[in-house]
Amino acid sequence: MENKNEFDGFVMPQPRMLPVILMLDVSGSMSYDAKMDELNSSVREMLESFQKEQIVQADICVSIVTFGSEVKVHTELMPARDIHYTDMIASGMTYMGRAFDVAYDMIEDRTKIPKNAYRPVVVLVSDGAPNDDHWEDKLTKFTTTGRSSKCDRWSLAIGADADTAMLKRFLDHPEKEVCYVEDAADIHKFFRFISSCTIQRSQSKNPNQVAQDLFTADILNINFDSLR
Amino acid sequence: MKHEVIGYSSVRGALHEKSGLPNQDSYLVKQFQFGTLLVVSDGMGSHLHSDFGSHSVCRSVSRAVQLWQEYHCDDIRLLIPLLHSLWGMDVFPYPKNECGATCLFAFLSNENVLYLGQLGDGSIFYSIGDELALLKNKGDEFANLTTGMDSIKSFGDWSLAAFCAGNKPVKLCLMTDGVAETLVESRRDEFVKLLWKRLAEKNNVCERNNMIYRLLKDWNPVNAGDDRTLVGYERK
Numbered sequence: 001m002e003n004k005n006e007f008d009g010f011v012m013p014q015p016r017m018l019p020v021i022l023m024l025d026v027s028g029s030m031s032y033d034a035k036m037d038e039l040n041s042s043v044r045e046m047l048e049s050f051q052k053e054q055i056v057q058a059d060i061c062v063s064i065v066t067f068g069s070e071v072k073v074h075t076e077l078m079p080a081r082d083i084h085y086t087d088m089i090a091s092g093m094t095y096m097g098r099a100f101d102v103a104y105d106m107i108e109d110r111t112k113i114p115k116n117a118y119r120p121v122v123v124l125v126s127d128g129a130p131n132d133d134h135w136e137d138k139l140t141k142f143t144t145t146g147r148s149s150k151c152d153r154w155s156l157a158i159g160a161d162a163d164t165a166m167l168k169r170f171l172d173h174p175e176k177e178v179c180y181v182e183d184a185a186d187i188h189k190f191f192r193f194i195s196s197c198t199i200q201r202s203q204s205k206n207p208n209q210v211a212q213d214l215f216t217a218d219i220l221n222i223n224f225d226s227l228r
Numbered sequence: 229m230k231h232e233v234i235g236y237s238s239v240r241g242a243l244h245e246k247s248g249l250p251n252q253d254s255y256l257v258k259q260f261q262f263g264t265l266l267v268v269s270d271g272m273g274s275h276l277h278s279d280f281g282s283h284s285v286c287r288s289v290s291r292a293v294q295l296w297q298e299y300h301c302d303d304i305r306l307l308i309p310l311l312h313s314l315w316g317m318d319v320f321p322y323p324k325n326e327c328g329a330t331c332l333f334a335f336l337s338n339e340n341v342l343y344l345g346q347l348g349d350g351s352i353f354y355s356i357g358d359e360l361a362l363l364k365n366k367g368d369e370f371a372n373l374t375t376g377m378d379s380i381k382s383f384g385d386w387s388l389a390a391f392c393a394g395n396k397p398v399k400l401c402l403m404t405d406g407v408a409e410t411l412v413e414s415r416r417d418e419f420v421k422l423l424w425k426r427l428a429e430k431n432n433v434c435e436r437n438n439m440i441y442r443l444l445k446d447w448n449p450v451n452a453g454d455d456r457t458l459v460g461y462e463r464k
Contacts (some may be wrong), residue, residue: 010419011448012410018402055454116368116409 018058018115019048019077019120020194020204021106021151023099026068030090035158037131038184039125042191049195050080058118058202065108067099067184068092077112086105086159095130097135102141104153107148118201122148123194124170125187129163156181156190156215231464232264234435238457239444240422241406243450252279252328253404256286262297262321263337266459270350270404272328272376276398281327284318285377289333296336298362304343308328308383315377328376334400336463342398346387348374351408353420355399356391363387373400374405399424400461406454407444437459 020051022043030036043064050060063077069092075083106112107120130139142148155167157180180191236376240251252271258264269285292311301307311331319327330348337343344363346352352363364387375385401420411419423443430436444456 002457006422007443007446007447010415012412012413012451013448015450016409116413137445 015057017117017200018060018198019107019114019117019122019123019199020060020062021077021103022064023064023096023103023122023124024064024066024088025096025126025128026066026088026090026092027092027094027128028068028091029094029161030158033184035127035184035187036088036090042188043088044085045188046191046195047080047083049192053199053202060198060202064088065099065103065106067095069095071095071098071102073102073106084160092128093131094162095132096126096130097132097138099132100135100138100183104146104148105140106144107151108146112168120147121194122151122152122153123140123199124153124167125158125190126156126167127158127162129161129166129220139166143170143172154194155179156187158184158187171201230443232259233428233430233436233462233464234264234460235264235268236415236457237437237440237444239441239447239452240260240453241456243453244455250279251453251455252329253406255283255285255402255457255459256280256290257459258290260294260297260402264337264400264461265293265335266317266332266461267331267333267404268350268404268457268459269332270330270455270457271346272298272330272374273464275328275378276326277322278326280322281319281377283330283357284315284327285329287333288315288318289331293333293335300342302390303421304345304388305383307343308345308388310327310387310404312377312380313338324378328374328378328403328409330374330376332402332404334402334461336400340393340395341389341391342400344387344389344391344394347380347385348376351403351405351416353399353400353401353403354391354418355397355424356393357396360399360420362416363389363406369384376391398461400459402459404455404457406456407447407458410447410451410454421426423458423460424441424462428462 025177057097063079064075066074068090110152118200153170153172155170157164157178164178181187230415234257235256238253238255241458251298251308267286267289280323292307294310296307296431318440330350332346332352335343344352346364354361389401427436
């Protein structure tokens with residue numbers, strides 16, 4: 001005979017995950033012109049905006065992978081509301097290729113990102129060019145194979161020394177453009193854009209959908225109120 | 229003589245209720261003289277006329293199956309181009325890319341052949357005899373930007389199957405992704421089996437539909453944003 005609540009345990013008690021993976025350049029050059037300070041405050045602001053949002057359709061989870069001479073997972077993938085952010089410190093080379101491998105493995109790991117998660121957002125930020133061995137192969141692997149090839153990928157170039165051609169290759173759609181900021185003070189605009197898109201997705205009926213009109217939007221001059 | 233147990237219902241997702249949008253899922257249960265057809269369709273949220281698109285999917289599958297049957301055709305692959313043509317005409321004059329919708333159908337003929345078809349997300353569970361199976365395993369498609377009737381790229385986007393059921397009992401459960409993607413993965417089979425069991429205990433289709441309606445309505449609120457549609461079937 002039917003019990004009133006016998007179907008209760010069959011539905012997931014948590015919303016589906018919407019992963020956001022930040023791949024951030026912390027090489028020595030990021031310490032100039034207050035770039036590192038701006039990046040830290042922008043990431044902090046992004047996390048606060050995610051923490052403020054009421055969870056409706058998706059649980060926004062964030063991980064931060066940093067690359068300088070050392071590549072490490074600065075923040076393990078976890079719900080944004082549980083992250084206690086500590087500032088990143090800039091030093092050393094730009095071992096971006098290894099960061100691609102670390103992010104690739106994280107995205108492939110089904111224990112971290114389950115099958116029913118929404119399409120992850122991956123954001124690459126750099127003010128220079130990779131200088132570790134075989135980075136091109138690693139970038140190609142990241143963008144063309146496995147689950148990372150299916151992610152919603154965005155990139156930000158900071159200053160004239162950033163390798164925009166490489167950052168363009170990172171994007172997942174031919175109509176997308178690398179966002180370029182000359183001044184470190186504009187870094188936060190890019191992160192506000194990513195935050196708004198992500199929150200918009202988390203509250204939409206189909207969080208897998210990325211509005212294509214945003215691909216070519218003037219990211220630095222968007223009125224974010226209109227995205228909500 | 230065959231005995232069929234059928235139950236079906238659909239509820240609007242909380243996000244649609246909040247924004248005053250219609251339920252964009254549709255379903256159809258139809259008993260023809262030559263067999264029984266079940267269809268569910270999930271209209272794509274970002275498409276302007278997706279509710280109309282999913283209704284059209286149900287109508288088009290029904291018409292396509294009738295035409296296909298008239299030709300005494302038993303190759304399910306020949307049904308698909310017909311279905312796409314009918315759907316394109318049915319949604320006209322709306323552009324197809326404003327009417328995107330998934331398509332999941334099951335047709336059990338009087339000759340005891342079970343035909344299954346799926347385009348896009350959602351799930352079709354089936355059992356012939358005792359074994360429970362899933363038509364399309366999602367695999368690693370977390371990035372599943374759902375393929376719909378408007379966005380098919382190749383015939384390979386469809387999952388199709390045909391089985392000779394003979395006199396074995398046949399059970400079916402069709403669900404849109406609002407149900408399928410929010411179930412605890414390790415307990416999906418158990419959920420479907422319990423559903424069939426409870427449906428079989430009911431006296432008539434009204435009781436079964438009420439049971440499914442209550443089940444969908446009482447869905448865990450953290451995963452109730454999307455529209456939810458479920459059709460259960462058993463032929464004893």
